[in-house]
Amino acid sequence: MKVILKSDINNVGRQGEIKEVSAGFARNYLIPQSLVMEVNDINLKIWERERGRLEKHREETINSAKEIASKMGTSKFVIKVKTGENGKIFGSITAANLAKIFENNGFKVNKRIFFFQ
Incomplete structure (x- = not known):
């Protein structure tokens, strides 16, 4: 079953990747835990919108960390x-x-x- 990863999952992949996983693993664990979405046209469109928001949040987090690091210096x-x-x-x-x-x-x-x- 092809799925879109909504978050990083150990031994599977990183957020945003499209991966092939076993149907049982997807149905019994990944989908109930809201870790993935099944690949289809609707979910791909939803993920494209969501990805923009997540990338913006990731950039803000990185900038915040860099700001703290520069303030801390030595x-x-x-x-x-x-x-x-x-x-x-x-x-x-x-x-x-x-x-x-x-x-x-x-x-x-x-x-x-x-x-x-």
């Missing part, structure tokens, strides 16, 4: 935490902690943008 932040005798910290530094530090320094960021490894 800014340094100090995080004070309690440590043990051997220098190990008690607890952890979370995304919420980082978001609060950025907010206190004039940067409005969502805690979900942080990625820890």
Whole structure:
């Protein structure tokens, strides 16, 4: 079954691509979760309108991220935490902690943008 991906799907494809997937996967998972639309004339026209809106939103997000990055430049932040005798910290530094530090320094960021490894 040919479908239009409404969002990025792991091991399938990226948003906006037209992909061939098994009928069962489409009917039982992708369509009920609103992740895809079946390819037909009406859905192609709908997707063309939707794509313009999504591209505009993506550009705004990228511009916002670039603006924050340029404002931050080489800014340094100090995080004070309690440590043990051997220098190990008690607890952890979370995304919420980082978001609060950025907010206190004039940067409005969502805690979900942080990625820890």
